[in-house]
Amino acid sequence: xxxxxxxxxxxxxxxxxxxxxxxxxxxxxxxxxxxxxxxxxxxxxxxxxxxxxxxxxxxxxxxxxxxxxxxxxxxxxxxxxxxxxxxxxxxxxxxxxxxxxxxxxxxxxxxxxxxxxxxxxxxxxxxxxxxxxxxxxxxxxxxxxxxxxxxxxxxxxxxxxxxxxxxxxxxxxxxxxxxxxxxxxxxxxxxxxxxxxxxxxxxxxxxxxxxxxxxxxxxxxxxxxxxxxxxxxxxxxxxxxxxxxxxxxxxxxxxxxxxxxxxxxxxxxxxxxxxxxxxxxxxxxxxxxxxxxxxxxxxxxxxxxxxxxxxxxxxxxxxxxxxxxxxxxxxxxxxxxxxxxxxxxxxxxxxxxxxxxxxxxxxxxxxxxxxxxxxxxxxxxxxxxxxxxxx
Amino acid sequence: xxxxxxxxxxxxxxxxxxxxxxxxxxxxxxxxxxxxxxxxxxxxxxxxxxxxxxxxxxxxxxxxxxxxxxxxxxxxxxxxxxxxxxxxxxxxxxxxxxxxxxxxxxxxxxxxxxxxxxxxxxxxxxxxxxxxxxxxxxxxxxxxxxxxxxxxxxxxxxxxxxxxxxxxxxxxxxxxxxxxxxxxxxxxxxxxxxxxxxxxxxxxxxxxxxxxxxxxxxxxxxxxxxxxxxxxxxxxxxxxxxxxxxxxxxxxxxxxxxxxxxxxxxxxxxxxxxxx
Numbered sequence: 001x002x003x004x005x006x007x008x009x010x011x012x013x014x015x016x017x018x019x020x021x022x023x024x025x026x027x028x029x030x031x032x033x034x035x036x037x038x039x040x041x042x043x044x045x046x047x048x049x050x051x052x053x054x055x056x057x058x059x060x061x062x063x064x065x066x067x068x069x070x071x072x073x074x075x076x077x078x079x080x081x082x083x084x085x086x087x088x089x090x091x092x093x094x095x096x097x098x099x100x101x102x103x104x105x106x107x108x109x110x111x112x113x114x115x116x117x118x119x120x121x122x123x124x125x126x127x128x129x130x131x132x133x134x135x136x137x138x139x140x141x142x143x144x145x146x147x148x149x150x151x152x153x154x155x156x157x158x159x160x161x162x163x164x165x166x167x168x169x170x171x172x173x174x175x176x177x178x179x180x181x182x183x184x185x186x187x188x189x190x191x192x193x194x195x196x197x198x199x200x201x202x203x204x205x206x207x208x209x210x211x212x213x214x215x216x217x218x219x220x221x222x223x224x225x226x227x228x229x230x231x232x233x234x235x236x237x238x239x240x241x242x243x244x245x246x247x248x249x250x251x252x253x254x255x256x257x258x259x260x261x262x263x264x265x266x267x268x269x270x271x272x273x274x275x276x277x278x279x280x281x282x283x284x285x286x287x288x289x290x291x292x293x294x295x296x297x298x299x300x301x302x303x304x305x306x307x308x309x310x311x312x313x314x315x316x317x318x319x320x321x322x323x324x325x326x327x328x329x330x331x332x333x334x335x336x337x338x339x340x341x342x343x344x345x346x347x348x349x350x351x352x353x354x355x356x357x358x359x360x361x362x363x364x365x366x367x368x369x370x371x372x373x374x375x376x377x378x379x380x381x382x383x384x385x386x387x388x389x390x391x
Numbered sequence: 392x393x394x395x396x397x398x399x400x401x402x403x404x405x406x407x408x409x410x411x412x413x414x415x416x417x418x419x420x421x422x423x424x425x426x427x428x429x430x431x432x433x434x435x436x437x438x439x440x441x442x443x444x445x446x447x448x449x450x451x452x453x454x455x456x457x458x459x460x461x462x463x464x465x466x467x468x469x470x471x472x473x474x475x476x477x478x479x480x481x482x483x484x485x486x487x488x489x490x491x492x493x494x495x496x497x498x499x500x501x502x503x504x505x506x507x508x509x510x511x512x513x514x515x516x517x518x519x520x521x522x523x524x525x526x527x528x529x530x531x532x533x534x535x536x537x538x539x540x541x542x543x544x545x546x547x548x549x550x551x552x553x554x555x556x557x558x559x560x561x562x563x564x565x566x567x568x569x570x571x572x573x574x575x576x577x578x579x580x581x582x583x584x585x586x587x588x589x590x591x592x593x594x595x596x597x598x599x600x601x602x603x604x605x606x607x608x609x610x611x612x613x614x615x616x617x618x619x620x621x622x623x624x625x626x627x628x629x630x631x632x633x634x635x636x637x638x639x640x641x642x643x644x645x646x647x648x649x650x651x652x653x654x655x656x657x658x659x660x661x662x663x664x665x666x667x
Contacts, residue, residue: 076577086575235661243657247650254646261639266575 027234028241029215036213037248038102044249045095046201048256049133052088053190060140062186064179067142068270075267082264087256089265092134094256096285099127107323107344110332111214115223117324119211122204124320129197131285136189138283139182147271148280150185151177156293159306176273219330279362288351289313291358294377316347430462431455431470441518457482480510487511489597497601508535525554528599546604553611560618561589567625574632581621588618 008014028036059078061070074081103123106112112120139150154177158168173180215222215230222230235241268277282290293309300308319326327340334341357378365372373381431454432439442453455462464470480503484491494500494511502508514531521527532547564585568578591614599607 072577072579075575082575235664240657240660240664243653243660247653247657250646250649250653254643254650257642257646258639261635261642264575264635266572267577 021238023209024238024242025236026212026228027231028213028237029231030234031216032213032234032241034244034248035105037245038098038105039208040245041249041252042095042098042102044253045091045098045256048087048091048253049095050194052084052091055084056088057190062140062182064142064182064271067140067182068267071141071267083260086260086264088137090256090259090263092137093284094252094259096127096130096134098252099130100285103127104344104348108334108341109214109216110219110334110337112324113214113219113327113330113332114324115219116207116211116214119204119207120324121321122200122207124323125200126197126204127320128317129193129200132193133189133197134283134285136185136193139185140189141267142182142271143268144271144275144277145268145280147177147273148276149282150181152280152290153282153286154181156289156310159293159304159310161303161307161311164307164310178273214332216332218332221330281358281361284355284359287358288354291354291361291378294361319347430465431458431460433465434467438518442520445516445518445520446522447518447520456485483511487597490600493597493600497603499600499602523596525551525558527551528554550599550604550608550611553608553615557592557611557615557618560615560622561585561592564618564622564625567622567629571625571628571632574629576628576632578625578628581624585618585621588614588621 004014056074059070059074059081061067071085074085106120106123135153139146154168154171157171158164160167169175171181171184172178173184212227212231215227217225217230281287292312293306296305296309296312298305303311327337329337331337359378360374361376361378363374365374375381435454439454442448447453447456450456452462454460461470461472480491480494491511494503499508499513503510514527514534515521528547528551532544536543564581568581568585571578592611595607595610595614598610601607
């Protein structure tokens with residue numbers, strides 16, 4: 001092929017490709033299964049977010065006056081506009097969910113242990129960046145839910161000790177959520193966070209390729225025997241394992257497409273700062289932190305409850321980042337890491353319980369033939385008798 | 392219907408109402424706002440029952456709102472003094488100004504002036520005033536016009552049919568918009584249009600009292616056309632949303648086919664691989 005030859009003479013791509021082929025054909029450990037494709041699934045969702053985000057940018061107008069109208073036009077006038085937006089909205093949920101599942105898988109298999117501490121830390125940073133994307137993106141529709149969830153969400157910044165008020169003004173761009181807030185969130189969403197994500201993601205993927213998928217052997221055994229030796233007999237990464245990942249990613253994409261088609265993302269009424277809608281709560285991934293604030297005492301040792309809530313949400317983040325250095329034992333098998341597994345289950349249980357309480361708070365739920373009214377803290381206030389037909 | 396005052400019952404009512412007004416405590420002719428119970432039903436229990444069964448049941452001042460008088464008095468003469476009126480058009484006009492204006496400008500207004508009819512009550516009845524219903528156009532016209540002007544009876548019937556069809560079109564459009572919105576469709580403009588049509592109907596309804604039914608019917612027809620057009624747009628949105636579900640099946644089939652192809656390819660590769 002003359003063109004390929006012409007390009008090879010100038011770029012040397014053939015030798016690069018040969019090196020890449022040799023690297024990619026290295027075997028993966030034998031225990032690798034479909035669960036190990038969750039990272040690829042997260043990457044697939046991220047690619048969908050980038051592609052649909054760019055398409056949305058063609059139509060979205062980032063101003064308080066025009067944002068809601070531009071989305072209305074996108075949903076009602078632009079061909080397949082509803083589909084692109086639904087993919088983006090559902091993709092955000094699935095991206096965060098997949099990141100959490102991926103991290104849970106790495107945690108259970110002890111994949112964060114040496115020499116992969118940095119891979120874990122970069123992965124944790126990617127999770128935080130993903131949550132940042134989700135928060136900043138949820139403001140952009142500028143409907144009632146977006147406006148008031150942002151009002152509640154940004155108010156958390158006010159609870160930061162010493163610099164709370166300044167931080168709140170910095171996040172909102174003023175005293176209240178408004179035009180400046182939307183501008184900031186938009187800039188963060190489409191420029192700052194992507195720029196921050198690229199190097200972190202690149203380094204994470206490079207480390208994954210460099211160090212390979214962790215084996216089931218203890219960390220010291222892997223270091224002593226060598227990763228390549230332990231992977232002998234495993235199937236090649238390419239094309240065998242890549243096909244397995246493609247299979248799972250294909251199913252995940254199918255799920256995303258079906259959700260986007262069958263439950264398309266709607267658009268609420270335009271943001272109205274004078275009318276607070278009932279039941280304002282953040283997205284599911286922020287519910288545990290949101291709910292945690294409600295259980296703080298009014299004040300403790302002279303520290304205000306809000307500040308306590310803010311401070312209480314910092315240790316989980318630090319725990320996440322410092323996990324490889326806190327759990328330094330070489331053991332990877334869950335049965336020999338009872339302390340770490342118990343801690344993991346505790347975090348999962350607490351997060352799940354807070355999430356459920358946050359979901360139930362200030363709701364009226366009809367179940368088992370009775371009506372349950374849940375208070376702000378998510379506890380049932382009273383059983384209001386037999387369920388009645390909704391009017 | 393009218394009997395002697397039941398003083399015991401009146402006193403009990405007054406006591407329950409939280410006070411015992413002394414004789415002459417009230418200025419005859421005025422209806423003090425602080426009196427919560429009208430004593431008219433002491434003598435006019437039947438009329439009060441009729442009012443309670445009609446469209447005016449929820450009014451606080453059910454009797455005095457239309458008739459005036461002094462509702463706190465047990466004395467028949469005093470109770471009927473002051474601004475008391477029997478069945479005046481002005482009583483209806485106090486709340487139904489637009490209807491009364493249209494009525495006065497039409498043929499029924501002339502008939503009322505010449506005392507040939509007794510005003511609104513002629514069609515709407517006295518105390519058991521029915522809730523607004525187009526069926527009245529079918530039943531009331533024939534009371535006077537069945538033999539002398541059957542074309543008026545027919546026109547009334549057709550107008551009632553037109554109004555029923557308009558209301559059905561508005562309700563159908565609202566249902567379709569609700570359903571479209573439930574399926575995440577943007578229907579703000581359609582809703583605004585439908586709301587304008589509803590307000591248009593409310594503004595139009597009083598004009599039927601002028602009894603010039605042909606232009607009224609053409610206005611109703613125009614409103615109905617708009618409501619049906621909104622309903623058709625909502626139906627088109629719903630149909631298009633339904634087509635999406637068919638796309639979902641196609642996507643599902645493609646995903647499944649692709650998954651099978653990937654599995655087959657992987658299986659082939661694994662089978663060709665030498666055992667370690």
